[in-house]
Amino acid sequence: MFPMIRTYQPADRYQVATLIGNCYARSYEACLVEALRENGDVAAEYVWDSDDGPDGHICMARHLYPDRWFILATVAVRPEKQGAGIGSDLxxxxxxxxxxxxxxxxxxxxxxRYYQRFGFTRTAAERLETPFSLENTLMYPIRIETAGIEAELVYPPAYSRL
Known part of the structure; x- marks a missing residue:
């Protein structure tokens, strides 16, 4: 089988949770993804699938406000497969x-440094009000008028544990 990106399936739950746990120093990210799923806040979720199962995973959620704004919630790639472009493709x-x-x-x-290569910038996010570090908040403006907009980011309840 050729490696491919496909939509997350409920049968992937255990393998994806293990993958996320192996990629982050803390266990919160796997719990975050699970809570986003349970609350119906996931906008898109993909796995990079190979013969060995999921080598990568990404979850994107919806902000509660502004409307039609999404959050790249987690990106995880098996440590031994990092640097091969899997995360970038996801x-x-x-x-x-x-x-x-x-x-x-x-x-x-x-x-x-990682997300800027995809068009995410601090400059586009500099006027956003967020409960998290503005230094680590980046934005990819799909609609050009959102770049530099003044807005309050309201995250789903799953983020309250961060």
Missing amino acids: VRAAVEAARQQDASAVTVLGHA
């Missing part, structure tokens, strides 16, 4: 899913 797939769902913008809490 981020591109998630951003394309946001476009297909007529999203206005996608935000992410993460490392600027």
Whole structure:
């Protein structure tokens, strides 16, 4: 089988939780994804599938406000497969899913050096009010008028544990 990106299926739950747990130093990210699923806040979720099962996973959720804004919730790639482009392909797939769902913008809490290559910037997010570190908040403006907009980001309840 050729590796491919496909939509997450409930049967992937255990393998994806294990994958996420192996990629992050803390266990919260797997709990975050599970809570987003349970609350119906997931906008798109994909796995990078290979013969060995999921080598990568991405989850994108909906902000409660502004309307039609999404959050790149988690990106996880098996440690031994990192650097092979799997994470990049998953981020591109998630951003394309946001476009297909007529999203206005996608935000992410993460490392600027990694996400800037996809068009996420701190500059686009600099006037956003967020309960999290503005330094780690980046935005990808799908609709150009959202770049630099003043808005309060309201996250789903699953984020209250961060």
